[in-house]
Amino acid sequence: MSSRLLSAKIIEQHPVKRDLTGLTDEGEKFSLVYRLKRHAQSRRLTLRLLDDEVVVTAPVWAPLTTIDRFVFDQWEWLQNKKKTISDASPFPLSFPFRGGRVRIELNATAAAWRQLSETLWVLRVPVSESACPKVIRQEVGTLLRLEARRVLGERFEQIQKKVSQKATCWRLSSARGRWGSCNPRLKSINLAWRLVGCSDEVIDYVIAHELAHLREANHSENFWREVEKIDPLYREHERRIKQIRSEMFPGL
Numbered sequence: 001m002s003s004r005l006l007s008a009k010i011i012e013q014h015p016v017k018r019d020l021t022g023l024t025d026e027g028e029k030f031s032l033v034y035r036l037k038r039h040a041q042s043r044r045l046t047l048r049l050l051d052d053e054v055v056v057t058a059p060v061w062a063p064l065t066t067i068d069r070f071v072f073d074q075w076e077w078l079q080n081k082k083k084t085i086s087d088a089s090p091f092p093l094s095f096p097f098r099g100g101r102v103r104i105e106l107n108a109t110a111a112a113w114r115q116l117s118e119t120l121w122v123l124r125v126p127v128s129e130s131a132c133p134k135v136i137r138q139e140v141g142t143l144l145r146l147e148a149r150r151v152l153g154e155r156f157e158q159i160q161k162k163v164s165q166k167a168t169c170w171r172l173s174s175a176r177g178r179w180g181s182c183n184p185r186l187k188s189i190n191l192a193w194r195l196v197g198c199s200d201e202v203i204d205y206v207i208a209h210e211l212a213h214l215r216e217a218n219h220s221e222n223f224w225r226e227v228e229k230i231d232p233l234y235r236e237h238e239r240r241i242k243q244i245r246s247e248m249f250p251g252l
Contacts, residue, residue, distance in 0.1 A: 008068045018064075020072050021177070030177035032078070034071050038062075045070045049081055091133045095144070096248045097121055098151065099199025104140055106131075111143055123147075141252040148172065148196035152207075155200065156191070159207045162230050165214040179241065180206045182213035197248040198241065205237035 004023045011019045016036040023029055034047075034054035042059040045067060049055075058067050093104040100119030108124035115121050127139045149172050156170050166187070173181070173190040181190045189210045195203055208230035216223035227234045 005069065005072045008064070018068065018071075020068055022072060022075065028173070028175045028177065030075075030175075032071065032075055036067065047071065047074055049078065054078060091136045091140070092250060096197035098196065099202075102144075106136065113147065137252065141249075144196070144249070144252065145172065145193050148193035151196050152191050152193070152203065155203050156189075156207055159204050159230060160211060162208075163211050163214075165211070167211065167214060180210040182210040182217075184214055184217045187214060194249055194252075198244060201233075202237050202241050202244070205231050205234055205241065208234065209238075 005020060006023055006029070007021045009019055011017050011033065018034055018036060020032040020034070021029060022032065032054070034056050037055065037057045038060045039057060040060055042057055044059070045062065046057045047054065047070070048057075054071065056067060056071055093106075095102050095104070098121075100117075100121065102121040102123050105122055105124045106127055106129040108126045110124070110126055112124045113121060114124070123140070123143060125136070125139055125143060127136050129136075152172065153170070160166060167182075167189045168187040170189045170191060173192045175181070175190070175192045176194070179192050179195050182188070189207075191206065191210070195206055198206075205227075208227055211230065212223055212226035215226050224234075231237060
């Protein structure tokens with residue numbers, strides 16, 4: 001695998017959990033978390049996927065750098081394994097959406113969205129409930145991405161009105177490891193489609209964060225001042241998004 005390991009850190013001590021950050025061939029960052037178990041009887045490294053958790057068993061003498069590299073090198077296998085398990089599993093019929101939930105209704109004659117309340121939507125999908133999970137997953141994923149493009153596009157235009165330094169374009173991303181990214185040189189911004197599962201306030205914060213990078217390509221005090229100009233409550237919104245998992249759309 002030609003992806004690069006960028007960093008590794010401990011996120012829990014008991015049991016030990018480590019978070020690896022990598023870079024794909026396409027330049028997208030991703031995160032890989034694993035739980036480490038050491039055994040005196042172990043003679044080699046082993047890796048298992050248990051209930052969507054990566055568990056590594058290692059000899060007591062194995063260096064962390066060696067274990068990290070071993071796990072990182074299994075990233076493609078883990079992605080394929082998770083997809084295989086997901087394809088064979090029943091498809092969920094409810095997902096987070098704009099701070100609330102969207103309920104999936106199958107057997108529709110045509111694709112349609114309906115908002116029932118401030119926090120509840122219905123997505124009608126023209127696929128039979130007897131179809132295989134993979135077909136349902138593909139159709140639901142396509143419709144969610146289309147709606148994400150519309151919602152994020154509207155939010156982006158609203159937030160960009162507040163800044164003088166404009167982006168030339170924005171693109172919808174399938175990234176899992178980051179909610180957004182900015183290329184100051186090209187003045188372009190990427191937004192992960194899964195961001196549509198967050199509330200509008202959190203969506204707006206991510207957009208503000210990336211727009212601020214057009215002026216400050218770092219996370220200095222000047223950068224955060226730029227963010228605050230756009231989103232005075234950015235500290236609260238940043239705290240909230242750190243509590244949200246990017247895997248809010250399992251299997252998609």
